[in-house]
Amino acid sequence: MKDVADHSQPRPRQMGAVNWLGLWTLYMREVRRFMKVHFQTIFAPVVTTLLFLAVFALALGRAVQQVGGVSFMEFLAPGLIMMAMVQNAFANTSSSLIISKVQGNIVDVLMPPLSPAEQTIGFAMGGVSRGVVVGVAVAISMSIFVELHLHNAFFILYHGIMASLMLSLLGMIGGIWADKFDHMAAVTNFIITPLSFLSGTFYSIERLPDGFHAFALANPFFYMIDGFRYGFIGHADGYPLTGVVVVGVVNLLLAGVAYWMFRAGYKLKA
Template sequence: MRLLQVTHGASGLVPLEMRRYVQAMIDSNPSAPPAATPPAPRQLGQINWLGLWTLYLKEVRRFLNVITQTVMAPVVTALLFLAIFTLALGRGSMVVHGLPYALFLAPGLITMTMLQNSFANTSSSVLISKVQGNIVDVLMPPLSTFEFTLAYAAAGVTRGLLVGLATGLAMLPFVPLGLNAPHAVLWYALNASLMLALLGLIGGIWAEKFDHIAAVTNFVVVPLSFLSGTFYSVERLPEEWSFVAHFNPFFYLIDGLRFGLVGVHDGNLIFGAILVGVVNLLLWALAYRLVASGYKLKP
């Protein structure tokens, strides 16, 4: 309230506080040394933990702010898919790998949801910041390339894991999901989210408008996550196609997580675990290089 008080000075209406401040400036001796030394630049150490954490938190809060769209909607979609596929296939009479079809399908749907949401998180965040021009606000602060990439990727992973967990919990009343191999669940869930978070980061950096990222989502991410064994065992593919499936990292992600949750798998688990790790390292290197070079981020 005090700021609103005004005095009727010679120069018209001046807030009282400001008048006092100006008076103090005039009263002080301008030639005297300043009362305090200006602060020295902060020593942030090897890693700017505070900046990293702040950017990560900003990215997480970004999707939590619209939790209906970013977490609940994918869960509902996955549940609908579970319902229509189980129902359309005749009330659980179908058996895949010795499991009721719903039990085979559920881990696939959980992985698919994680893949799509990790990608959506990083790609939409970077692209929206670029289009709206506030990307400079994350490029200007004292954050290294490593910290920048890590904060975005980690937030994408967080969304992927959160959505995956929520989907799994929502499916539990309908499907008796177990935890057959917790280490496999952990490894594949982390790698699935990280792979798509990094792809999303790369896609977001590359894209110039929303059409571009919509095209990547529609024509690459969704088809790959649909056709890589989410809904069927790759044994059902014709010979020439099952060969293709075995070089598809998405297939190993889905297959590995399915092994972790219900204990059946199509491919070689060790090869899959190494492959997804290597793919993630390569994607990290690419994303790092893109951010470091400022490609399409800095004019």
């Protein structure tokens, strides 16, 4: 009878080297967060990006005929697509973490048997998914007004995914660091937005003075936009393969910082 009673007791679940169920659950939680309010998280960025396209077309469409061997609108379109992708990837992870911290339910993520690596991957992939979904939606909508060409699919896919990952990781780091929404707004206004706008999104850096040209080359955002644009139009202001390396190295560094924050419980555990 004693053996029967012992066998009836619940046993702890064996997770193995990776808690695939927990990782998938965290990832789907992040995906469902933005899919549930898709008018705000997907359709709104499409409308905003098309408005940017319309403004630049009306303001500069006739004054600037060609950039990089293609029409100005063809040059501009990949930069606008990339800008929408990275802004939404950043917003997904940063909002998820700061809201959880402010509302006090961050414990729901910290208590389950998820390792720091699994937590980092789960949040990051949620941000990447939102960035890619927004990018595809913007590209489809923009193709109605601008003829988009496919020069190199590898550079489009690589820089699209890696750029979304970069901003997703930055959003995680900012969300963990921030104590309130004002802190998060400061990161967006003084770091993310300037780096995005000064990275060659709307112009070719070849036209910049020497000092600003050097600053652009030191901006990692430039390489993800330049490589992404190269995949469409076949023209790059920098060296495409250099951009592949820079974006990859920056992502490794950011992933290491995010992993350390989860492992140390930095501003997550009281």
